[in-house]
Amino acid sequence: MSSGPTPPQGSQKPQVQALNCTKCGAAITLRALGQAVSVVCESCHSILDAKDPKLQILQTFERITSAERPLIPLGTRGRIRGTDYEVIGFERRTIEVDDIPYHWNEYVLFNPYKGFRYLTEYNGHWNDVAICKELPMVDPRFSIPLEANYLGEVYKHFQTADANTDFVLGEFPWEVRVGEQARLTDYVHPPRVLSREKMSKEVTWSIGEYVYGKDVWSAFRLPGDPPPATGVYENEPSPFSANIMAVWLAFAALTIGLLAMMIGFDLPSSSEPVFRSTYQLNRVAANGEPSFVTDTFQLEGRTSNVEVTTSASVQNDWIYLNYALINQDSGEAWDFGREVSFYSGHDSDGSWSEGSRRDTVVVPSVPAGRYYLRIEPEADPRHSNIAYSVEVRRNVPVMAFYGIGFLALLLPAVLITWRSVSFERSRWSESDHPPSPIINTESDE
């Protein structure tokens, strides 16, 4: 399809224009190729009408409003979402919460094909912002709804405040004024934030996505480091939250595994002792030697543990047994001493008791083989007629390990949950809906 003959006047290619400030005569650069509505003189900070070829003055000041320089210099180009944008404007705004002022910066970005975008920065936290194409849905019954629905996601009300424009530089696609006020309401769904801005009667919704300073710096190829991010920002993505549920599910699965192991090891192990005998304490050999050896017994199976239980019906008395579990063939032995003592009585608080008539010890990693016990008993010399019994069992489950294992599984899950909760509390502490203190401190209200 032919496009017809070219018209006699070729359309001009829009270029960056250089003009002079109507107030002070300083040179003014217009980067937005005729799209800007207002432009600020870099020298005297007068706001001029960018649509007027004569650059009519819209607002002027007695002295320059601030010496602040934007962190991303005007004219810098950066790649955002696959498109190059140029920084053409800078604005500093302030809100007051509980009489404390908070400032943040906004950068106006321009691309001649795709139009305008914005970058906001507060305490080192950055957001990539664009005007919404779709209208968010809110409950019209409330003057400040607590929720907003946008593109199928629910955003929670974070803060409503009046913002004042303190300081401007560069070009803007609206008629900007220092001192202009807007009512801002933020709704968050990390990493996104929905902002409702009401200036006089017009309402504009914009959608922002959290960006890390280092990504802004690499997008705009800026030297040095971005400002450090302090605190948790309203829509800062949590490094934890997505994982919490996953970690607890893993905990549940692992605990089931632990239980399965317990059942697996516990059930098959026999509870029959491989050796049992009863002795009298005053049993002394002919040569006066108190120690003696038991009959031998067989320990079967793989290398596992041996449980030795000592029982004595002591009453306000004690016995002490020096044990040695000796492998008859290899000469390997395990040496240990166990005490059985039990005391009880009555006093002004009632009856009391201390100790136990039974002691259990687990000998670790004993290979299979032929064994016997060498026992050397001791007791209070005044009561030497105590009867005691010794029982030996092979391969008993040690419940303590399951307990330790369970705690080892629990601890990291609790820790990460705590860190996530702290992060979210930190986030919401800055909002209109701060979390109630966990520890009750005295309040001045």
Add this chain to the structure above:
Amino acid sequence: MTQPIATCPNCGAKIIFKWSSSVQTVCEYCKSVLVRSDVDLKKVGQVADLPPDISPIQLNAEGNYRNKAFVVIGRILYQYDQGGWNEWHLMMNDGTSGWLSDAQEEYAISFAATGSTTGQKLPTESQVQIGQTYSWNGANYTVSVITQAHFRGVEGELPFQYWDKDDVAFADLRSSSRKFATLDYSDIEPVLYLGELVEFDDLKLKNLRQFEGWS
């Protein structure tokens, strides 16, 4: 493909209509506004100097909307408090007429609503208010902005006669999806256009204006 060819009654230049249903066009040489009747072309006005072109879209740009290719064949220019805004007239490849609205590179495609879609009566200029809701074709729209626009000029082919306007009001309506509507109060009877807001990339535009320093 044969195209209707005529001559400009003012300067005699050759006028080629890209679209058979065009009612009005502008002679590229003498800038006369010409209206077509069954018999001939009649001059109804003269376009004054248009403001410098800053839109990336220009006549003969091509693009694609929802799998329908289109060519930009005309435009209406307006001025409003945030600057210039163009309504580009599109010739869709199925022969229908569409509009690409371009205000500070915010783009929307819309089509004139046919009589059957507008079930209810459309509000007049004095009746329409920000915040009102309307329902067309099963979708809900809320009036978001009422713009007082100043007519600046025309270019290329248009599907109706549109000339010698002064201040024209438009009511823009948005929805919770990208659906978009405009009530055009150029004439006494409001005209409804229905469409959607689009991203620049969605339109796959070609043959655009080049900007120095930008690719």
Add this chain to the structure above:
Amino acid sequence: MFRKIYLIYGMLVLGTVGVAQYRGWSMDSMNQVKNVPKSVRDNPGSYRSVYSSYHHYTGGK
């Protein structure tokens, strides 16, 4: 990311508990002695225990 690290850690915990039960580990303190001569069976007194000469009780009250 956390989940992966936690799962690996958890499997290690379970594995350790499994090894502990399988190999028969114990929480009790023990002294291991080597090369006990076979003559101890006939003469138990010749065995020197670390724990001998206890001669007192550790109970309270």
